[in-house]
Amino acid sequence: MKSKKILVWFRNDLRLHDNEMLVEAIAKSDDILPVYIFDPRNFQLTPQYTYRSGVIRAKFLLDSIADLRKSFQRLGGNLLVLTGYPEEILPVLVERYDIAEVYHHREVAHEETKVSADVEDCLWKLRINLRHFIGHTLYNKEDLPFPIKDIPDGFAQFKKKTERDAIVKACFLTPEVIAFVAIEEWGDLPAVEEIVSAEAMIGEVHQELIGGEEEGLKHLNALLEEGSTIYQKSTVKGATGKSGFSSRLSAWLALGCLSPRMVYWLVKDAEETFGTNPHFSQILLGLLWRDYFRFMFKKHGQHFFNDYAMKPERLFSEDREKLLFEEWKNGTTGNEYVDNYMAELNTSGFIPHAARLLLSTYLIYVLKIDWIKGAAYFEEKSIDYAPANNWCNWAIVAGGGKNTGTIKSAFDLDKQFKLLNLVVYKQ
Template identity: 60%
Template sequence: MKSKKILVWFRNDLRLHDNEMLVEAIAKSDSILPVYFFDPRYFGDTRFQTAKTGSTRARFLIESIHSLRRAFQDFRGDILLIQGRPEDHMLDLVERFEISEVYHHREVGPEETGISAHVEDALWKQKINLRHFIGHTLYNKEDLPFPIKDIPDVFNQFKKKTERDAIVKSCFEAPVQISFVENSEWGQIPGLEDLGFDVDEPVGGEQYAKGGETAGLAHLEDLLKHGSEIYSKNSSKVTPDNPGFSSKLSAWLALGCLSPRKVYWQFKAAENEFGGNSNFNQVLLGLLWRDYFRFMFKKHGIRFFQEPDFERLIVTPVEEDSDLVKNWKAGQTGHLLVDRYMQELDRSGFIPHAGRLIVATYLIHIIKAHWTKGAAYFEEKLTDYSAASNWGNWANVAGAGLSAGSKGGFDLEKQFKIMDVVVLY
């Protein structure tokens, strides 16, 4: 009897724990072929005079692939690595390895969904099914108290109804046994130079996180080991010397090295030991905001952005950077807190959420630059870049998002007060 082989197409889901796609593929097949594509579309330039992916995030990605490869090698297997577009290689892989079905996680950004559509069209011609999974959210869409089309557009309403009526499922266990498709050549992990980066230019010098599932789980464990210390971190007042509490879990969440449900249940366990506090609540609130933006993109697509001619702005961005925007990017505005955050972003690929609101407020409401300039620059610089969260948050600060003016959403007056205090600091 012909064995059933499933190709598991990894994207932003670089983990073994709580990975329904992987669990299902193992259960429904005789062997699996894990594959990751280094898609050149993610390593080029954008229309905004920025790079699609900066060197700091590229390094984090490479480390994350190293970690996933080692995890599969522990099972005497591997992951096939290909530099190229998925739709250009998928049919060859299906034919060469006699694949019966392809599994992947569905994304919500227009570029990512477009890539899925290209692959699905190619596979359809060979009567091969592309099965979609959703493994990036805290809540499964089928567990929400409303269908996608009826999800409240205002975050506060989404939060209230979801916390009251939905459940967070337990995590899928990491596999204990995996059978791999026979293969002799699994491909090399590219270096930064292979992805088009200038190796003579310095990569972010203060990397705040090492990529991969192993590092992400270790950071989460270490964070919760010191649960009592989280109480002492004051997040009520933002100053240059007090950025507030940040779990710094976001980069691992963005690439799927950590599951949001894993984070949720670990924090809930910590609450049972240490009791609840505002910093624990802040982490759980951040997970909800991640869900909200993903579900909004799923429901509305780019119609989420309440701005005339938004598609034109993306295809043909506004004028080239002014000197004010260039100074903002370089951290040379003359505003103490804005400059510190922008310089930190350039060095490390990370600034806390409070800092992102402050620098966005300055760009949009003081410099009066269009918000898409900031969103595109963050796309290049952030190690934890996620399309839905990044573009959704920037739109909210600009008043162009569906939840921008809602209670619990962006508070412009509050940000002005923080910035005014720091001017006098």
């Protein structure tokens, strides 16, 4: 009897725990073929002359894929690693290994969804189904108290209705037994120099966080075991007036090394042990913001950004603006807070959320530079880059989200100005 083989295409879902796509593929097949594809488009130059991914992001990604491969190897299999365009590679694999279906997690941003659509078109010519799963949110869309088209545009209303009327489902169990398609050559993991442009490799790098499911779970458990009393803290005095808590979980959440639901339920368990506290609440609030931004992209797509955000006012000449932007990127503006945080971002790939708000405030309202340039630079440098989070946060600071009132629930713009100790040209 002919065996059924399912190809599991991994993207930003690099984990075994709480992975519905993987669990379903194992249940519905005789053998699975796990695949990760390094798409060159994810490392190319952008229209803003930044790179889709810098060296620190790429290293964190490589860590995460290596960890996923080790997890499969412990179960007697492996992860097929290839480089190229998914819409070209996946149809070849389907025919070569007689694949019956292809599973993958659906994304919400325009470029990522286009890749899925192109793959789906190519597979359909072979009469092969591309099955979509959703595994990046705390709440499944079918569990929300409203259809996607009616999701409130304001975060406060979204939070209130969701927390009151929606449920967070239990996590899917981590597979303990997997049957793999037999392959002789599983492919080598590329070196960072092979995927990242030489120009993007320039600069001092101090990678503090290690990618992968194992490291993500270790980091989360260490946070919770301390009961929030000795949490790792980031000093964000310029942005908050005192040392501010940053869990740094977003780095693992962005690549799906951690499931939002796993984080949620482990925090809830910790609350049972230690009681509720502001640090636990901040982690849960962060998960809600992630959901909100993804659902905004799902509801509005590119239309989330209003005309105001897409047509910023210019204050300086083109040459002067270019120089100011370079100073902002390099951390040589002369403003102590801005320069310190940019140096931290450039060398470690991570800064706390409050520092990001301050940096974006300075670029948009002090330098009067197009927020899109800043968002593109954060895409290159931030190890926790996620399209919906990054672009929506920047648009909101620029006053260009669907609901401009959301900026008040996100942060206090006036406070940011005072902390910068500057007289600025407010819009």
